[in-house]
Amino acid sequence: MANDAPPQSGRNSPKPPPVKLYSVKEPPFKGFQPVDTEGYEKSSPSTAIVIDNGSSTVRAGWSFDQSPRIQIPPLWSKYRDRKLNRTFTFVGSDIYADGTARGQSKNVYEPGSNIINNWDAMEGVLDYVFIKLGIDGESGGIDRPIVMTEPVTNLGYTRKTMSEILFECYGAPSVAYGVDSLFSYSHNSGRTGLVVSSSYTTTHLIPVLNQKPLFSHASRLNWGWYQGAEYLQKLLRLKYPSFSGKISDPQAEDLVQEHCSISLDYENELSRYLDWTGLEDRDHIVQFPYTEQVVVQKSEEELARAAEKRKESGRRLQEQAAKMRLDKLIRKEQEVAYYKELQEKITNTTKKEAKRMLESEDFDDEVGLGKKIKEMEKSIRKARNKDLGDTEEEEQEIPTFPLLDTPDDQLDEDGLKAKRQQRLAKSNYDARQRAKAEREREKARLAEEERLDNERREADPEVWIEERRVARQALLQKIRDRERLKADLGNRKSLANQMRMKTIANLASDNPTKKRRRGNDEDTFGADDADWGVYRQVATGEASDDEEEEDLNNSLKSIEAQLLKHDPLFSEQSTLEAQTDWTKSLMHAFTRGCWPHDPESQREANQIHLNVERIRVPEVVFQPSIAGLDQAGIIEIAANILTQRLDEGYRIDVARDVFLTGGNTMLVNFDQRLRGEMVAVMPAGSEIGVRRARDPLLDAWRGAAKWAQGAGAKSTFVTRAEFAEKGAEYIREHHLGNAF
Amino acid sequence: MAPITQASDETNHQALLDKLDLYAIRKPFRKPTWKPPQRRNKNVKQIIAEASRKEASVMATQNNSGSSTPLPPATGADTGATTPANGVNRQPNIAQAAQNLSQLVLEKNLRAANSTGPTVTYTNIEAAPSLHPASQRHYCDITGLPAPYKDPKTRLRYHNVEVYGVLRTLNQATTENHLAARGAHTVLK
Known part of the structure; x- marks a missing residue:
């Protein structure tokens, strides 16, 4: 480790490319579930249908089953297809089979709460359960008792509506409700202890004494797996504002489950989380699907062909240009010949006639014509040379300006004109010379400076x-x-x-x-x-x-x-470059881990780096203020229940059995962290036992099934007659259910 | 109407949907007479508000001032001055009977409340805000690392000068989103 530590201000040593790229799962469609009539045939009218009506998963089966036969998310989708003129209903993971079904899907529960909100969806889910359990409904109803779980201190309205549906719509003979976490606790043969149930939408803490739950001391924290996933999505949206992919809710839940773990020492681990050493292990890259922009790599042959083609077209252009030049040249030669002929003619005719001819050709006098001929001959010569390939060297000799020294009064009009032109040319020439000299001087000055500098350095x-x-x-x-x-x-x-x-x-x-x-009015x-x-x-x-x-x-x-x-x-x-190198950047480590980032790459644009989030998201159960939840964390709640609200006599027994159940407690290290912190807040020397349910997800259902089969349960069912007489909110109290 | 899983493609998608569809399946266990009540979908807030309103109204009628009772309850039985044969008192006094009944219920409720403390409801088992000083730890709003500093202008907490450089470039909407992640954003009402 010591020689691994990077130098104080240098670049960090590069890391090998990431070993593992994680990915997100497809929509969790489980395929068609066949109707299972075997259980119904085996059952008698006293066999209960057990439904764990959870907000993440609805689990259902017969009370004699070892595990629930049906496990579906509480989702329901009903829509009318206008093209087919037909209504479709899909329930559970079936909604993931189709885009429209998924878009139209409704959750049974109010988002982020354990209270049922959509009763049409609830009926749809119950329909699914009873269909798949193979209930034939010959008697016009489900002729089996129902055991169903409900949240701790369920709301009266919710229970009333559920009872109404079960009795009046499905014609259930009798119904019993119980609390899922207590079922799980009894299934794990707990008698006295503190049930910590951190599930999908809520976290409950319920002290239990001799199998009797003390609801008056129970507490609920409004945080669970769902809120964690939502929080993670929020954080990722802020971390990658330009991320174009979409993280669906089930995917976010998977990310929490797969990558997050509870930190045993949050403060300490957090402050080192983005350190360079070992970052490659802490940083998880999740790759989302992307389409690479294909850059077509041309082969040698193709490149050569393209070059040849370019050359070819260049040649053609050159040829065309040469031809055009030649045409022009010929025309010019003809013109020169014509002018020469004209000159000849002029010398041979009378002055008057000559003047007329010149004027008709737009010349002032013979001199003009001569000049024109000379000019044209010169340009012809030039063009010819160019055609032949050797450019005539521009005359390098210093041009002379003879007229400039002649006083004006010695010149006629033409002379004056020529003088003006020469003056212009001269100043032009002079300026060029001056600039040249300036450049030379500058060069010399720089060389001199460097020499002096070197001298000074050596001295x-x-x-x-x-x-x-x-x-x-x-x-x-x-x-x-x-x-x-x-x-x-x-x-x-x-x-x-x-x-x-x-x-x-x-x-x-x-x-x-x-x-x-003030004062000077000039605009300077x-x-x-x-x-x-x-x-x-x-x-x-x-x-x-x-x-x-x-x-x-x-x-x-x-x-x-x-x-x-x-x-x-x-x-x-x-050097500044080394100091501002990306390997030194905390933000780079945060958003891109310990690997270089190529902003052009589509692959990397669709990558998400999970690092701090991996401990930050699950930490909220212990410190809800992180996510702005104004409630105490579970340690504080547990300490409050154990040390303040419970009688001192029970405290020791309860602390001995802290029982964890629910999906959210499956996070790595949940039990260890809880144990460690409980030791810190409990009186010194207290014995603290923390254990997990054997199966934090299914034990609630199993406990309910076992309870339904037990002898004591029969008397706590509410029958249809009682429902009619005592009202829809009526329940019989038992040790695993809510108080009436 | 688009397949979104590997389970089906364009050719067999409709068949899969037909197979999965529950609408067309007969559900003999449902009573044909069942008519769901209208507007039964309520969220938690509505349910709780309705329950507390109902409770308040029940309390109001039970805790009455006596205006609804034309006769004090003790007049007849104690004194014996009036004979049971008295025509007036033999008339069934509905108001009195109702009051007696509601008093009974109230007393029962009171007894129940006294024996086990306040009744447990969905709202009052919610965990209280934290009072522990350790819960006042501050974390960087951008990276999540421990945050010793706070930018007074945006109210964002930050870990070090590099993060500060980043948060200075954020626009107001993004700043608010960062604050919203820990519930410290400004809510305009």
Whole structure:
């Protein structure tokens, strides 16, 4: 480990590519479930149908079964297909078979609560249960008693409606209700203890004394697996705002179950969670389906062919151009011949006639014609040379400007014109020469500077290095200032932005600013080159300061290069680039783990890294304030029940058997963490036993089935006659059910 | 109408749906006379509000001022001044009978309440807010790590200067979403 630790300010050593990519599951469609008539045939009218009416899963079977025959999510979907003119109803995982069915699906329960909200869906689910259990309904109803679970302190309205449905719609002979976690506890032969039932939507703590639950001391925390999954989804949406994939609710629940675990020492583990060492194990990558943008890789042959094609078309173009040039040349030659002929003719005719001919050809006099001919011959020569491939060297000799020295009064009109032209040409030429000289001088100056610099370094290396360092610091400061300014400009109310607005207003306004009103009235904007800098300040957005930033970065790089070369204390790891390397970034570790990120890659854009979330999400049961739930955590609740609300005499017995049941308690380390923290809050020396249900999911159903078969249960069923007489909310109390 | 699992494709999807459909299946165990009551789907809030309203109204009628009782309950039996043959008193006094009955119920309820403490209801078993000082730990709103700092402007908690750099770039909506994750966002009513 010691040699593994990264140096203080350097890049972290790279990690091998991730070993395992996790994925999310498909919609959990389980396939067609056949009707199972075997149980019904085996049953007698006194055999109860046991339904664990849970908010994550409805489980149903016969009381003599070892395990429930039916396990479905409480989902129901009913819709009318207009094309087929037909109504469809799907229940449970069947809704995942079809897009529309899934879109139309309704949950039986109110989201995030253990209270039934949609009774049509409830009836649909019960229909499914009774159909699949093979009940023939010859008597016009289900002729079997029903044992059903209900939440702790179920609401009167909910129980009433459920009883109404069971008795009046399904014609059940008798019905009994019980609490799921207590069934589970009795199935695990518990007598006295604290039942901690953390299930899908709620977490309950119920103390039990001699098999009698003390509901007056029970407590409910409104947090379960569902809320955890919802919280995880919320966190991931914030973590990856640009994530295009969709995480469905069942997928989020799977993520919680598969990747989350309870931390035994949350504070400690959390503060080290994103450390570089071992991050590859803590960081889980979940890969979502994606389509890679296919970049077509061309083969050698194809590339060669494409090049050939390009060359070919280039050649054709060249040929065309050459042909055109040739045509032009020929035309020009013909023109020259014509003009020459004209010249000849002119010399042979009278002056008057010559003048007429010249004028008809738009020439002023013979000189003009000569000039034209000369010009054309020159251009022909040039074109010919070009065609032949060798370009005639531009005459390098210094051009002469003979007319410039001649005084104006010695020249006629043409002379003056020519002189003007020559003057222009001369100033042009001079400027070019000056620029050239300037360049030479600059080059020399730089060379000289470098030489001096080297000299100085050799003479006094320490001072030199110190200077460089100061310069580097100044540059860094400048870069930082720029960044701050940029950030400030993003904020409309910041000082920087207000200044900018003021400047814009000043630039745009026609009125003179205050300064000019006092005294000098002249607008001197532009007299100083620095004045134009104001536009640079004003411009924001994409390209405004890229150039300058580039400049800063370049000079920083050159200084760092110099320091690297000559400063023994300045290593590669002290460069800005190394310090801002992604391996040093906490945010990178948070969003992308310990691997480099390629923003272009579709594969990586569809990846989710679970790291802190893996302990942060399940921690909410212990610290509900993390997710903004204003309730005490289970440790505090348990301590309160054990040390404050229970009589001291029972405390020891209850603390000896803390019993965990429900899907949410299946998280890794749930029992260990609970035990550890209970020891901390209970009086010293208390014996604390924490155990898990053998099957936290199915034991509630099994307990209910066992109870239904037992002798004592028969007297606690409410019959149809009692329902009619005593009202829909009436129940008989028993040790595993709610109080009336 | 689109297959979304591997279980079916375009060709056999309709057949699968026909097989899964429960609407067409006969359900002889359902009573044909069953008519579900209207508007029976209520959420928890509604149910609790209705229950408490009902309770309040029952309390109001039981805890009456005597205006509904034309005669005090003790007049007849104690004194014996009036004979049972008295025509007025022999008339069934419905108001009095009702009051007696409701008093009985009230007394029974009171007795039940006294014996086991307050009745347990769905609302009052909810765990109370935490009073433990350890529950005041603060975590970074962005990374979830321990957060020693808080940005006074956005009210976001953050872990270190790098996270602070990130949170300065967030817009208001995102900031609110981060706060909402721990229930500290501003709710406009």
